[in-house]
Amino acid sequence: MIAMLELQKVRKDFPILKREVNGRPLVYLDNAATSQTPQQVIDVIVDYYQNYNANIHRGVHALSQEATDAYEAARLKIRDHFNIAKSHEVIFTSGTTHSINLVAHGFSSFLKKGDEILVSAMEHHSNIVPWQMLADRTGAVLKVIPMNQDGELVMEAFHELLSEKAQLVFCNHISNALGTINPIEEIIHAAHEKGAAVLVDGAQAAPHIKADMQALDVDFYTVSAHKICGPTGVGMLYGKEEWLKKLPPYQGGGEMIAEVTFEKTTYADLPHKFEAGTPNICGGIAFGAALDYLNTIGLKAIAQYEEELLQYATEKLLAIEGLKIYGTAAKKTSVISFNIQVIHPYDIGTILDKLGIAVRTGHHCAQPIMDFYQIPGTVRASFSFYNTKVEVDILVDGVKRARKMLL
């Protein structure tokens, strides 16, 4: 548990939390969109550009070697954090969307007409569109695993949908719009029994759960660094070695080749086969630093404290007349999506912004979920380990004020 004293210390790590918005202290509750960056990670970014900025993997000079060492050290940190068997199973990408597209593109070569791809009903647009494109290219059929009113996947329906025709099952570990923690162990196990591969989007899970790739036995898993106190524009794709060897390269370019003539190119070994061009070197190094930071606090302590914040905020918000929470799964993370009667979420978000409170409003890039509940969108407050109960109180007061003004 993060004790009160430690919380104040943790908050000091985040310079942005000291700023004001609209004349009030910032209350940042949009952590599911992007997390804030601690000084420790900012220092790593500055150090890179001040001291050893160079291109990697090809230079003969000292700076290039230092940058390469730091970048590859970050890969090892990622490997260790997610308990990945081999470092070359860690592919640096620009983030989750890139990772998913890489896999979807690769599966174009395996799928044929009539094959099935299963996707959960609570996906982010970036988790729907690449599979629709894949289905269009290959003639495969996209099947949707339904969800219930609480925002949980209907597992009976999943088991019924899952047949020998399924080649790939895709699901987020945690829903960005609802906070639901999905039963990915059960999904992975069942899919493997039918011979289907499983890709899990861990973008929303990584800030709360230390996912163990070997224990999960998942085929692919994706993470974005900016959700876990790292910079934007960098992330990872984990893939089992056997799959990564089978998948064709996604982009052509430098770094991903072994030999090139105009007649024929041979591709580099893993992981470089999927890392064409100069990568986000500084971002990769900072990704590693972000994991170091999280591990110093400890994800268990983080999850426990966020659970406490979630309970506290849920109780307080539900006491507001007419407030309805969307996503009431038994297992969920510190995300609260809500509406008040007929008030448009945009209006509530606008008033909260005036009060210095940052929330997300809208469909959260998950239009099908909003269609399911027949609402235009929600207000989403998402809490991180650096948020406080005082901030929850400010949110609750702000929502009450908005309600009074808008109803």
Add this chain to the structure above:
Amino acid sequence: MGIAEIQEEIIDEFSMFDDWMQRYEYMIELGKSLPLIEAQYKTEDNIIKGCQSKVWVHAELEDNKLVFTADSDAIITKGIIAILIRAFSNQKPQDIIDADTDFIDEIGLKEHLSPTRANGLVSMVKQLKLYAIAYQTQLN
């Protein structure tokens, strides 16, 4: 009254308010009280797409003047629409084409007309001007 005068009037009105709360309460009142568009014009075609709040705009020419009606499902957006309509509706197309929207800045609502804000208002202003251009061409 011409557009510039109406805008001055609106600026005057808003200068009475001391803080953002009062400004917003006033806008919300404007949003609540005005029936802005006839139901028959709240069609898919008249929706400004890609925004968090839906915005509908309809234009008609009456006595060589352009009359706008509009609506939104978000009340603050609707309040700003009411202000925009007050400034631009019932004016000659050429005057609408020539008019600027700086008064929004002066009444402290600048952030709502930021091109990157997904509330539909910037597209709405653009749409008002496009209607004006289209009708001006007709008048010529």
